[in-house]
Amino acid sequence: MSKSISMSTETVHSPMLHTGERLLVQVEQLLGSWAGAIASVILIMESVILGVGVFSRYVLHRPIFWTDEFALILFAWLSMLGAAVALRRGAHMRLGFIVEKLRPATQARVSTFAWTLLLGLMVALLYAAVNFTVHSWTELTPALQWHLSVRTASMVVGFALMAVTAATKLTRIATLRSFFVSFALLIAIGAALYYLQGSLQDIGNYNLIFFFVVLVLGCIGMGVEIAFAFALAAMAYLSLMTNAPTSIIMNRLDAAISDITLLSIPMFILVGVLLDVTGLAKAIINLMVALLGHTRGGLHYVLLGGMYLVSGISGSKSADMAAIAPIILPEMKRRGEKEGELVALLSVSGAMAETIPPSIILIAVGVASGVSISSLFVGGFVPAIVGLLALAAVVFVRTRGRTAPDCRKATGAEIRKAMFIALPAIPLPFLIRAAVVEGVATATEVATIGVLYSVICGIFVYRQFPLKRVCDSLIATVSLTGAILLVTGLAGSVAWSLTQSGFSDDLSTMMQGLPGGATVFLLVSIAFFAILGSVLEGFPAIVLFSPLMFPIATSYSIHGVHYAIVVVLSLSIGLFAPPFGVGFYSACAIGGVEPQKAMKDIFLYMAVFVCAVVLIAFVPWFSIGFLH
Numbered sequence: 001m002s003k004s005i006s007m008s009t010e011t012v013h014s015p016m017l018h019t020g021e022r023l024l025v026q027v028e029q030l031l032g033s034w035a036g037a038i039a040s041v042i043l044i045m046e047s048v049i050l051g052v053g054v055f056s057r058y059v060l061h062r063p064i065f066w067t068d069e070f071a072l073i074l075f076a077w078l079s080m081l082g083a084a085v086a087l088r089r090g091a092h093m094r095l096g097f098i099v100e101k102l103r104p105a106t107q108a109r110v111s112t113f114a115w116t117l118l119l120g121l122m123v124a125l126l127y128a129a130v131n132f133t134v135h136s137w138t139e140l141t142p143a144l145q146w147h148l149s150v151r152t153a154s155m156v157v158g159f160a161l162m163a164v165t166a167a168t169k170l171t172r173i174a175t176l177r178s179f180f181v182s183f184a185l186l187i188a189i190g191a192a193l194y195y196l197q198g199s200l201q202d203i204g205n206y207n208l209i210f211f212f213v214v215l216v217l218g219c220i221g222m223g224v225e226i227a228f229a230f231a232l233a234a235m236a237y238l239s240l241m242t243n244a245p246t247s248i249i250m251n252r253l254d255a256a257i258s259d260i261t262l263l264s265i266p267m268f269i270l271v272g273v274l275l276d277v278t279g280l281a282k283a284i285i286n287l288m289v290a291l292l293g294h295t296r297g298g299l300h301y302v303l304l305g306g307m308y309l310v311s312g313i314s315g316s317k318s319a320d321m322a323a324i325a326p327i328i329l330p331e332m333k334r335r336g337e338k339e340g341e342l343v344a345l346l347s348v349s350g351a352m353a354e355t356i357p358p359s360i361i362l363i364a365v366g367v368a369s370g371v372s373i374s375s376l377f378v379g380g381f382v383p384a385i386v387g388l389l390a391l392a393a394v395v396f397v398r399t400r401g402r403t404a405p406d407c408r409k410a411t412g413a414e415i416r417k418a419m420f421i422a423l424p425a426i427p428l429p430f431l432i433r434a435a436v437v438e439g440v441a442t443a444t445e446v447a448t449i450g451v452l453y454s455v456i457c458g459i460f461v462y463r464q465f466p467l468k469r470v471c472d473s474l475i476a477t478v479s480l481t482g483a484i485l486l487v488t489g490l491a492g493s494v495a496w497s498l499t500q501s502g503f504s505d506d507l508s509t510m511m512q513g514l515p516g517g518a519t520v521f522l523l524v525s526i527a528f529f530a531i532l533g534s535v536l537e538g539f540p541a542i543v544l545f546s547p548l549m550f551p552i553a554t555s556y557s558i559h560g561v562h563y564a565i566v567v568v569l570s571l572s573i574g575l576f577a578p579p580f581g582v583g584f585y586s587a588c589a590i591g592g593v594e595p596q597k598a599m600k601d602i603f604l605y606m607a608v609f610v611c612a613v614v615l616i617a618f619v620p621w622f623s624i625g626f627l628h
Helices: 021-058 066-089 104-135 149-173 176-195 197-202 204-221 226-241 247-256 264-277 280-292 298-310 317-334 339-355 360-369 373-399 412-422 427-437 443-461 467-500 503-512 517-535 538-555 560-576 582-591 595-618
Strands: none
Touching: 021 066, 021 149, 021 264, 021 443, 021 467, 066 149, 066 264, 066 467, 104 149, 104 176, 104 226, 104 247, 149 247, 176 197, 176 226, 197 204, 197 226, 204 226, 204 467, 204 503, 226 247, 226 467, 226 538, 247 467, 264 280, 264 360, 264 443, 264 467, 280 298, 280 317, 280 412, 280 443, 298 317, 298 339, 298 373, 317 339, 317 582, 339 373, 339 560, 339 582, 339 595, 360 373, 360 538, 360 560, 373 560, 373 595, 427 443, 467 503, 467 538, 503 538, 517 538, 517 560, 517 595, 538 560, 560 582, 560 595, 582 595
């Protein structure tokens, strides 16, 4: 999710470059279009290759060993090209509302400085990527025996494309004078840090506060994408405070974009968008409307139930809400429901659904913490039901005094017709979750089957497979994949730096010294991750702090699955709670409602949800009661 910075300054500032600007823009648009097209083709190839692998392994019982390796090479290219597309589309995770509050002239200067900083960072990352790729040439992949540089070259191309995008953006928003002022300011800041290098080293690990709190939050406040704020902090810390090479940043990024488990992320995102495009999600919602739409608060319950069924598959809460809201909200508004309450419920239901498998954030937690992903999927069901029931109770209390909606009850024939139409769609969410939970196939394989099933249903059952929307969905999928994987990989370098600095040992000592033992630790964790969720969003917070916090939870004898569920739900509190939670603003944008109208209502729903999270934290059975 992201809130883009207003670029109204483009119309009030003369271009920084007159000669050649049009050529640069045309080149950037051409490269960006080709990057999106190639990444979309790669996504289709991934689906085919993984599908062939699944067929050969489970039907022919003759696994093809090179398919996973080839798929991972393509995954690296998909991730980096997707990251470049995401930068063009403004789809990277960021917090832009601070800059949006500034006066236009100040906003222009801050934006120019931010993009100048970003361009310099892209050049530095490109240099590091080239060196990493050159040194990878001598290594060979196990099955295909290809040079490893075939995979790592994706980082070179990705950062080169992003550098071109940053340069093009600067020509649009900056004057020549403002660019040179920003460039000079960057040089001055770099010189000051180099001059203060010794002083920063003398204060020991307290310098971590400067690099990973002040510097990161400063960049985020200017609207710099969270992933690049992490990269800048890690590069500055490694260069000034350690003897470690900056190639560690590329090493951590390469580890993320070549992880077979994370390969499931683009597949599940694609399943999610296909549910919407092919009409499968609409069929499920229409059935629920036929069953409950005539009751008091019926559409509220449909909204909650729809989020429970559809959520977790697409990989994006915005995508989940966008799949449900256009179907339900117009009818709710027609019935006279308050706009603010609708958006508040939509937002908090998104928070409630974060642990519903196959949740992308649960996959990230499993990879970062080492907890079994299948166990996380099993553990996520009941906590989400607890949140669902808590929100449904609020709906019941708030609607019991209202008159019944002015609509007739669906007839038996209408219900049977809706059920018949939804019949092909209903099994998909359950089959995906059951297959992963029971260990029938890996998450990546199950997601691939889900893609194939959605395509078949869309073409042959629902006769709804609009090619333009499908192509747009492919671009959206590669963009979201790139944003997720880039922030995961670059946050990994920060996590490595924090671990190597000894900060993890200090944090462990401090947490283990808390009065009240596990009880206080859980409460502190809820507050800590809620704050992180409002500032960093889910993925970077998970990558950064899972390796640090999970060992502490283990020392308190807290089950890894239980703690993971508490962490994810706590992050969702921060992600969807105003005034900083970007999930809340996404819900407002999707519902077409001003945030001020939803503020009053969301605090009630959010307060109940927080109580549900605390209950889940102190009743471990909700999370681990059904583990084998």
